Amino acid sequence: MERYFKLSQHGSTVRTEVIAGITTFLTMAYIIFVNPSILSTTGMDSNAVFVATCLAAAIGSAVMGLWANWPIGMAPGMGLNAFFAFTVVGAMGFTWQQALGAVFISGLIFLFLSATGIRRWLVAGIPVSMRSGVAAGIGMFLGIIALQSSGIVVDSPATLVTLGDLTNPGTLLTIAGFFIIVALDAMRVTGAILIGILVITVAAILLGVSQFGGIMSMPPSIAPTLLQLDVWGAIGFGIFHVILVMVLVEVFDATGTLIGVAKRAGLLKEGPAHTNPGLSRALMADSTAITVGSMLGTSSTTAYVESASGVQAGGRTGLTALVVAVLFLLAMFFAPLAGSVPAYATAPALLYVATLMVRELAELDWEDVTEAAPAVLTALIMPLTYSIANGLAFGFISYAVIKLLTGKVSQVHAATWIVAALFVIKFAFFGGH
Numbered sequence: 001m002e003r004y005f006k007l008s009q010h011g012s013t014v015r016t017e018v019i020a021g022i023t024t025f026l027t028m029a030y031i032i033f034v035n036p037s038i039l040s041t042t043g044m045d046s047n048a049v050f051v052a053t054c055l056a057a058a059i060g061s062a063v064m065g066l067w068a069n070w071p072i073g074m075a076p077g078m079g080l081n082a083f084f085a086f087t088v089v090g091a092m093g094f095t096w097q098q099a100l101g102a103v104f105i106s107g108l109i110f111l112f113l114s115a116t117g118i119r120r121w122l123v124a125g126i127p128v129s130m131r132s133g134v135a136a137g138i139g140m141f142l143g144i145i146a147l148q149s150s151g152i153v154v155d156s157p158a159t160l161v162t163l164g165d166l167t168n169p170g171t172l173l174t175i176a177g178f179f180i181i182v183a184l185d186a187m188r189v190t191g192a193i194l195i196g197i198l199v200i201t202v203a204a205i206l207l208g209v210s211q212f213g214g215i216m217s218m219p220p221s222i223a224p225t226l227l228q229l230d231v232w233g234a235i236g237f238g239i240f241h242v243i244l245v246m247v248l249v250e251v252f253d254a255t256g257t258l259i260g261v262a263k264r265a266g267l268l269k270e271g272p273a274h275t276n277p278g279l280s281r282a283l284m285a286d287s288t289a290i291t292v293g294s295m296l297g298t299s300s301t302t303a304y305v306e307s308a309s310g311v312q313a314g315g316r317t318g319l320t321a322l323v324v325a326v327l328f329l330l331a332m333f334f335a336p337l338a339g340s341v342p343a344y345a346t347a348p349a350l351l352y353v354a355t356l357m358v359r360e361l362a363e364l365d366w367e368d369v370t371e372a373a374p375a376v377l378t379a380l381i382m383p384l385t386y387s388i389a390n391g392l393a394f395g396f397i398s399y400a401v402i403k404l405l406t407g408k409v410s411q412v413h414a415a416t417w418i419v420a421a422l423f424v425i426k427f428a429f430f431g432g433h
C-alpha cells in the first residue's frame with residue numbers, strides 16, 4: 001500500500017487517507033439520492049439509476065485512485081444530470097436511451113482528446129491567472145452549495161437570493177457545525193471535518209431534525225437501465241450538437257475541478273499544469289468513467305469538487321479515492337444509513353473548505369486588470385450560474401476579448417481563442433443550457 005500509493009512521499013498515512021476518504025464520501029453521498037430523482041423525470045427507473053449511480057461513482061473513484069493516484073472522488077455530476085434530464089430529454093425530446101448514447105459517445109471523444117495531445121493543448125490554453133480564478137471559483141461554488149443546502153441562503157423573486165430563516169433548527173445546526181469544524185481544524189485535531197459531520201448528524205437525529213433511516217437494505221436491480229443506451233439512435237437523430245456541448249462541459253468541468261482541488265492538495269507544483277502526468281491520468285480516468293457510467297445507466301460522471309473536503313482532511317493520494325470507491329459500493333447495501341446523514345451535517349464541511357479555497361485570489365496580479373478581471377469573472381460565474389464550465393467559458397471569452405482590445409493579442413494562446421469561440425457558439429445555440 002505504502003509503495004503503491006507513495007504515502008510517505010506525499011507526507012500522508014493510511015489513517016489520514018481513510019479519514020479523508022470517509023470525509024469526501026460523506027460530502028458526496030447526497031448524489032445517490034439526488035441523481036435518481038433528477039434522472040427519473042425522463043422515465044428512467046429510479047431504483048436502477050440508484051444502483052448505476054453507486055457503481056459509476058465506485059468505478060470512477062477506483063480508477064482515479066489506482067490509475068492517477070489522486071485523492072479525488074468521482075460521481076455523476078450535478079448540472080450534467082440536469083442537462084441530460086431537462087434539456088436533452090425534457091426540452092429537445094430525445095429518449096433517455098438516446099441521451100445515454102450521447103453520453104457514451106461524448107466519453108469516447110473525451111478519451112480521444114485525452115489520449116492524443118489535444119486535451120493537453122487545451123489545458124495549456126488556460127491562463128495562469130485563470131487557474132487561480134478556477135480554484136477560488138470552485139471554493140465559492142462549494143460555498144453556495146453549502147449555504148443553499150443548509151437554508152442559510154434561499155431564493156427570492158425580488159433579489160434572486162436572500163437570507164434564509166436563521167431560527168430553523170437545521171440551519172442552526174449547520175452554523176454550529178461550521179464553528180466546531182473551524183475550531184477543531186485550527187487546533188489541528190485529526191479528522192476535524194469528519195468529527196464535525198458526525199456530531200451534527202447525531203445531534204440532528206437526537207433533536208428530531210432528521211430521521212434515522214435504518215442501516216441496511218438489499219440493492220434493487222440495475223436491469224432497467226443496464227446497457228440500454230442507444231448509440232446508433234443517438235447518431236441517427238442528429239444529436240451531434242448535444243454531444244458537442246456534453247464534451248465541452250465534461251472536459252472543462254473535470255479540468256476545472258481537477259486543477260482547483262489538486263492545486264489545493266499541492267499536487268500541481270512540478271512544472272506547468274498541462275504537462276502534469278497526474279492530471280493526464282486523472283482526465284483519462286474521468287473519460288473512462290463517463291463511458292462506463294452511460295453503459296450502467298447514468299448521465300456524465302465527473303470529478304467532484306467536494307473532494308476538497310478530503311484534501312483539507314489530509315488526503316493526498318489515490319488511497320483516499322479508493323476509500324471513496326469502497327464506500328460507494330457499500331452504499332448500495334447501506335443506503336438507509338448513508339441517507340441518515342443530512343445536508344445540514346455536510347454543509348458546514350463544504351462551507352469551511354469554501355472559505356479556504358477563496359484564498360487563491362491572493363495569487364492574482366491585481367495591478368494588471370487584463371489578467372485579474374477574467375480571473376475574478378471566472379470565479380464569480382461558477383457559483384452564480386451553478387456551473388464550473390460556465391465560469392471557465394466567461395473566463396476564456398473575457399480574457400481573449402480584453403487582450404484583443406488592449407493590444408496584447410500575443411499573450412493569448414491559440415487554444416484560448418478556440419475554446420472561447422466554441423463557448424460562444426454553445427451560448428448562441430443553447431442559451432443558458
Ligand SMILES: Nc1ncnc2[nH]cnc12
Nearest residue numbers: 077078079257303304305
Ligand atoms: N458537476 C460537478 N462538477 C464538480 N463537482 C461536482 N459536484 C457535484 N456536481 C459536480
